[in-house]
Amino acid sequence: GTLAGSGAVQMAVNQNFANNGAISVGDPSVAAAASTLSLTTSGTGAVVMGAASTLLVDLFTGATLGDNTGIASSSDRLSLMGTLDATTGGSLVIGNPGMLNGFAGGDKWLLVNLNGGAGSITGTLAVNDAALNLTSTQVGNFDKASGIYTIIDTKGGLEMAHAQDQGVMSALQGIIGDLNGRLFNLRAGWGEEPQGSISDSLNGGVNEGVIDGQGDGPEIPIAKKVLRSRQWEVFTTVNYANISLGSIRAQPGVDSQTWAPGVGIERHFTRNLTIGFAANLLETHQSYTSGLGSLDMQGVTLSTYASYVQSAFWVDLLYSFGRFDLDSQRNSAGFPVANGDTAAYTNAVQLNGGLSFRVPAWKLVHGPLFGVDWLHVNVDGYSETGGGIGALSYASRSVDSLITRIGWSVSRDFDTDFARITPQVRLTYERQNITNNNGTSVNLINQPFTATTNSEAPGQSYMVAGAGVNFQFTQDLSMLVTYQGQFLRQDMQAHYGGVRFSYKF
Structure with a gap:
């Protein structure tokens, strides 16, 4: 009726x-x-x-x-x-x-x-x-x-997951870009210990020693000075990174601020081979456009590397592992703030190489360089607290990034009363390919519903300009200041800076 x-x-x-x-x-x-x-x-x-x-x-x-x-x-x-x-x-x-x-x-x-x-x-x-x-x-x-x-x-949750992945990768790049300043040294032509007299050794160091093998007779043992390179060098560093990822279609933008202090040590095992280690703490704050929310990330990375120099050729291989705690706050219209807590793990392999051409009359070193970076990020699955009926559960996900680069660097020494100053500039063309291995999926906690999507990546090709100045105050003590920026990249800008102090013994 x-x-x-x-x-x-x-x-x-x-x-x-x-x-x-x-x-x-x-x-x-x-x-x-x-x-x-x-x-x-x-x-x-x-x-x-x-x-x-x-x-x-x-x-x-x-x-x-x-x-x-x-x-x-x-x-x-x-x-x-x-x-x-x-x-x-x-x-x-x-x-x-x-x-x-x-x-x-x-x-x-x-x-x-x-x-x-x-x-x-x-x-x-x-x-x-x-x-x-x-x-x-x-x-x-x-x-x-x-x-x-x-x-x-659930779009906001998917967007936050994508932004988290990009933020972790960008923060890691800021740490391993030039760990311990080793690449600056290699590009400046400082990686190989010279042969020759004691005064020509890398640091002019000598050991007082006793030569045995004189027999059992009455001969007096002969004391002799022998060459010894400065085999150890310790570092303390502070790195900073600012990454701005613009909105890509429906995916909101991200502004990321990262601080990463660290310590490191390296040793010359031969004239040509140096092996080093570094540990870095990382603290990142990310804020998202459109009022989506924010992310705080804290963690540590452990890295080791080996550098080999032969005449004008140099090559460097680095491996880094990181673990980070991610704390997110997601705003969703009409619902309470949803909080997330999970962990991310990173593995990175970086290969760099180049040639150093010397111009002694100008105290100048220049040459081509190349590099390949592979980054792998894995984020554990987690469930949000709060958020009301809009609270989400996130599946675990993994992302791979492959960066290739080619460029040129120029370094020059200037002697002053207080230090030997070595400025260096470089320009490289880079390309980054990002693969989201298993997509990103979220589930509503309070009712059956799943949404899955792939992330939006910034432009793949871009230019990187870098500059640095090393101050060699004494034979043992130096300070390095560096800057690197990504330019001409669609939807993304990145700026990295760092200060390194080193001491040889």
């Missing part, structure tokens, strides 16, 4: 209203406006939904407007006094006669008015909101305790 005007049905005490077909709150073919239907039961009576029964309500306004629960004209409403029993089944069908579109996370409507607790819903009403044409990252949620239908959008 059909009720006109402010339709209402009131059952006698202890009597059920059995719905084995469809209850339509309004009829847009008669009036394209919000309607209200009142159903009242009392005692043991209830509105009993059959297994295949439906309750139909329509939305009329409110897409992208957020909370519409206080706007009676935004949707049809069932005003319920008593109990609606969906124990055996039944579906809430949401219509869209006006073809609303552009729904956003946090949009909500009051579809069943429970009248301050005078009405209640038992069992579970299935939801059919196909008419809304929600995106692949959106899902509707009907809360039977409040009668409110809410749209949840």
Whole structure:
């Protein structure tokens, strides 16, 4: 049957209203406006939904407007006094006669008015909101305790996961770019110990020694000075990185600030071979555009490297392992802040090489250089706390990055009263290929729904300009100041700076 005007049905005490077909709150073919239907039961009576029964309500306004629960004209409403029993089944069908579109996370409507607790819903009403044409990252949620239908959008969680991956990779690049300043030294032509007299040795060091093997006779042992290079060098460094990743299509931008102090040590094992080690602490803060939220990252990296120099040729191989704690805060329209806590692990292999051409008359060293960086990032899966019905569970994910570079560097020595000063400049062309190995997927914690997508990567090809100045104050003590920037890269800018102090013994 059909009720006109402010339709209402009131059952006698202890009597059920059995719905084995469809209850339509309004009829847009008669009036394209919000309607209200009142159903009242009392005692043991209830509105009993059959297994295949439906309750139909329509939305009329409110897409992208957020909370519409206080706007009676935004949707049809069932005003319920008593109990609606969906124990055996039944579906809430949401219509869209006006073809609303552009729904956003946090949009909500009051579809069943429970009248301050005078009405209640038992069992579970299935939801059919196909008419809304929600995106692949959106899902509707009907809360039977409040009668409110809410749209949840998981896009923000996917975007945050992508930004986390990029942030971890960029922070790692800032640490291993020139660990212990070794690449500056190699490009400046300082990697090989010279042969020759004591005064020509790398640091002019000598050992007083006793030569044995004079026999058992009365000869006096002969004391002799022998060549000894300065085999050990220790370092302390402070690195800083600022990375700005612009918005890429629907993916928001990221601004990342990283500090990474560290210590290191290296040893000359032969004239040509040097092996070193470094440990760095890292602290990063990332903020996201569009008010998405923020990420704080803390951790440590352990790195080792070997450098080999033969005449004008040099090559360097580095391996680095890192572990980081990631603490995220995600803002989602219409829901409380969602907090996340997980760990990320990184593995990096870096190969560098080049040639050093000397111009003695100008105290100048220049030459070509090349490099290949492989970075692997693995982020553990985790579940957010807080966030209400919009809280997400994140699957574990891994990302690989391969960077290749080719360029040229120029170094020159200047002698002053307080130090030997060596400035160096370089320019390289680089290309980065990023592979998201298993995509990124998130699941709603409070209802079954999964969304998966691949990340948006910044431009692959770009230029890198670098500069540094080394101050050799004494034979043993030096200070190096460096800068490196990425330029002409689509959607991304990166700036790295560092200070290194070294002491030889």
